[in-house]
Each structure stands twice: as structure tokens, then as C-alpha cells.
Amino acid sequence: MIRNRYLASLLPLILLATALLAQHARTAELSSAEIEAVRESAVSPVERVKLYTKFLEERAIHIKDLTGRPKTEQRTQKLDDALQDFTALMDETGSNLDMYSDRHSDIRKSLKGLTDATPHWLNILRMLPGESGFDLARKEAIESGEELADQASRLLREQEEYFATHKDEKDQERNDDALKDAAPPK
Numbered sequence: 001m002i003r004n005r006y007l008a009s010l011l012p013l014i015l016l017a018t019a020l021l022a023q024h025a026r027t028a029e030l031s032s033a034e035i036e037a038v039r040e041s042a043v044s045p046v047e048r049v050k051l052y053t054k055f056l057e058e059r060a061i062h063i064k065d066l067t068g069r070p071k072t073e074q075r076t077q078k079l080d081d082a083l084q085d086f087t088a089l090m091d092e093t094g095s096n097l098d099m100y101s102d103r104h105s106d107i108r109k110s111l112k113g114l115t116d117a118t119p120h121w122l123n124i125l126r127m128l129p130g131e132s133g134f135d136l137a138r139k140e141a142i143e144s145g146e147e148l149a150d151q152a153s154r155l156l157r158e159q160e161e162y163f164a165t166h167k168d169e170k171d172q173e174r175n176d177d178a179l180k181d182a183a184p185p186k
Helices: 002-024 032-040 045-067 073-102 108-127 135-165 177-181
Strands: none
Touching: 032 045, 045 073, 045 108, 073 108, 073 135, 108 135
8 A cells, every 4th residue: 555655756756847847858850841941051150150040039939839828738738848948949040050060150130139139038937927738848948048048158259259369361261170180182
């Protein structure tokens, strides 16, 4: 009898842990058209960041639209899914920024749009009333949005400083270390 109560008390904790792990493993859900656009922008970091900014804006508007609907279980599930997707897309955008930063890609033009948009997205997330069905996803989205806003602002400042002293690299899309280290042609 005691064993059954013990197992019954552990079951909710196990389910919660499984749900939390599943949320962190989520990747952004892109449509086939979005995937194709990302593939085509592979050689242009500026265009890729602009695309991700556009995708995030579309998802932020979708989240805002969902908040105006009557409170139902279906709405709650859609908001939870939309918030998780939004968070995954922000994380993916941040990963791209890391990659372009390491390469010293000049992405200042697209970073300006991203830094201008993040406060708007954060405002949408903060105005979203907390509900138990999506509150965790909302909090994670806000944290991810704040991290992305900080990262984009910091990277824009770093790039302004870097390209002020490396004028010869201005407007280049990438800087492959392999090309620098390669022996000159004979």
C-alpha cells in the first residue's frame, strides 16, 4: 500500500521531468518554403539574419493573434506550441549569430533590424497573460528573447568597433581563416 502511494507520488514528477526535457530538445518548425529560403541564403549571412528576423516577426504576430481568442484548451495548446516554436527559432537565430560573429561576417545591416524588432517581440510576450497551460513556455520565450536582444546588441557594438579598425573587411560576408592561412599561389 505504501509502495503504491510512493509510486503514485513519483509519477507526476517523472511526467513533469519528461515534459521539461522534451521542451528543451525542440527545434524550430519551418515550413518547406522557409527551409528553402534558408538554404538559398546560406552564402549570404545578411540575408539569412533578415530571414530569421522575418520568421520571428511572423510568429510574434501569430502569438499576439492567439491571445485575442476566447480561452479554451485548444487555444492554450496552440499558444504553448507557438511559444515553444518561437523560442526554438530565437535560439537558432542566436546560433547563427554566433557562427557569423566567429567568422567576422559583416552583418551590421541585418543586426540593426533584429535589434529594433526584439523589444517589440518581448513586449508581446510580456503582455501575454500567464496561464498554467503555457506559462513555462512563455517564461522560456521571454528569457530566450532577452538573450537574443542582448546578443544582437552586443554583436552590433562589437561589429561597429571591429569594422572601424578593419575597414578593408567592411561589407564582406565571411572571413574564412582557411583562406588567410593558405599558401599563396605559385
